[in-house]
Amino acid sequence: MAFGTQDDTDEVMNEINMTPLVDVMLVLLIIFMVTIPVLQHAIPVQLPQVSSTASAQAGSTLVLSVDASGRYYIDATPIEPADLEARLQAAAQQNPQPTVQIRGHRDATYEPVVILMEATRRSGLNKVAIMTSPDRRP
Numbered sequence: 001m002a003f004g005t006q007d008d009t010d011e012v013m014n015e016i017n018m019t020p021l022v023d024v025m026l027v028l029l030i031i032f033m034v035t036i037p038v039l040q041h042a043i044p045v046q047l048p049q050v051s052s053t054a055s056a057q058a059g060s061t062l063v064l065s066v067d068a069s070g071r072y073y074i075d076a077t078p079i080e081p082a083d084l085e086a087r088l089q090a091a092a093q094q095n096p097q098p099t100v101q102i103r104g105h106r107d108a109t110y111e112p113v114v115i116l117m118e119a120t121r122r123s124g125l126n127k128v129a130i131m132t133s134p135d136r137r138p
Contacts (some may be wrong), residue, residue: 035078060098062091067097068105081115089120100128 065073071078074087091098100120104113120128 014119018050023113060096061101062098062125063101063103064116065110066105066116068107068110069109072112072116084116085119085123088119088125094126097125097127099129100125101129103131 063073063075065076067073072081072084074084079087091100102113102116102120104116118129
């Protein structure tokens with residue numbers, strides 16, 4: 001056993017291993033892809049028009065509407081905001097639960113629609129759909 005000798009296998013590696021660098025870059029790419037859409041929430045949008053077809057839904061349907069002035073309606077019947085949650089809780093007790101369709105007027109502010117959605121969630125209704133009008137642009 002001689003000290004100070006060097007085998008052929010102990011040569012210095014003169015190439016950079018790129019695998020760890022590629023792994024780190026892919027992880028960073030995924031992180032940015034997930035976080036950037038969350039950060040861009042202040043863009044003004046007009047939501048009610050989409051190009052989609054109506055879906056076929058079985059069972060009963062409960063239509064909740066908000067008009068342009070922020071008044072609430074259940075199946076075209078006006079309802080006071082104080083009575084809204086009690087009516088929704090009664091609907092949640094039905095078996096099977098009705099499908100809730102939320103229809104917000106295009107000119108309605110965001111707040112009454114969100115209040116309606118929150119009341120629906122608190123009442124225990126699980127099947128909720130936001131209704132839109134078809135896109136009529138050419």
